Amino acid sequence: MELVGIHRNRKFSPNHIGNDDAIFSLTAQALRKQGARIRICSEDEFLAEEATPERGIFTMAREKSAVQKLQILESAGAAVINSAFGIENCFRINMHKALESNQVPVPVSWIVPTTDEGKDRLDQWPEAHFWIKRGDFHAIHREDVTFVRSRLEGQEMLREYALRDIPEVLVSQHLAGDLVKFYGVRGTDFFFWFYPYEHNHHKYVEYEAINGKSHHHSFDEAELQRVATASAAACQVDIYGGDAIVAKDGTFHIIDLNDWPSFAPCRQDAANAIAGLLFQKFTQTGL
Structure with a gap:
């Protein structure tokens, strides 16, 4: 071989x-x-x-x-x-479309152009706080995934993305709850999840201040594995990892899925x- x-x-x-x-x-x-x-x-x-x-x-x-x-x-x-x-398929907007079309629980999100049309559309976003994420790729720079606290701040971010020749962004609701990171290898029994902030495992430290510390909300671990595997299948990757937000009531939403992540803790x-x-x-x- x-x-x-x-x-x-x-x-x-x-x-x-x-x-x-x-x-x-x-x-x-x-x-x-x-x-x-x-x-x-x-x-x-x-x-x-x-x-x-x-x-x-x-x-x-x-x-x-x-x-x-x-x-x-x-x-x-x-x-x-x-x-x-x-x-x-794991590029941001492609990923969201694949997960949403396969009934994977994801945050409410809009695909918004970084042109003036996008700024007008952002005025219609119903929530005060939200995330703006680079649409055409993964996060490479800190600004590629940005938490904004007002529509005005969001419009300024759209202008910044446009100057970087990024044509579209994904605007997503902010979900309160525990951030959980998971890793899997589809077609095997391997699956691992953990609370990344408790293991100092994160790309950008400031996200912890936004998401808050983990409260260890109870949730169905087998269901997380099932949904994570379904997410990988939807994106057609075998070696994968991702992030989920677990709410107080134990429900969760997938907020990211990546091809072949680091698997650092395991x-x-x-x-x-x-x-x-x-x-x-x-x-x-x-x-």
Whole structure:
């Protein structure tokens, strides 16, 4: 089994560069123990290649041009995990549409252009406090996910996004409750969840002041796993992680889903589960 692994460009790992590198390296080690021969390359090296000889590709790539190249290879018969189409499905607006259309509980949200039309639409938003999130990609900079306290502040943020050539944003209601982070490997028994603020695991520390400390509201853990798995299926990714807000009454909403996150609190177990899934899927394709 000859594979190529494409690790993530560091600009797509805000405050998690070491964690993303670690899970990728451990997964490659576990695959090699199962007999796979692996070539590792960066996103830039992958993009510079005239041809990719390996038909089995495991990837953390997020550069849009790299994702597009992977989609071409996948359409031509290469086995790509996560699917490059699934990676694109995890871009913010794509993700929200996929989850909402598959009846996954998500916050009430609007897709709003960053033009003057968007500013007019924002005037119709019914709540005083809300989130504005970059629509075309994941959060790379702190401003890509911003909590605003008034429509005027929101309109100023739309102007800032427009200056950065971001055409659309997702405007979402602010939900009170416990922030819970989860990780999973679809098709296996592996699932892990935790309270990120209690483990100092977050991209931007100021979010804790907005969300508040965890109150450990009781909720159905099996239902969280079921909904998280359904969310990954909706976005067509196998290796995934995300965030949910758990309310006082135990109900919860998925507020984010990512392709191949860091798995930092459960790294070794996750790497073994990921490698097992990859080996199984690549074997099934005849590699």
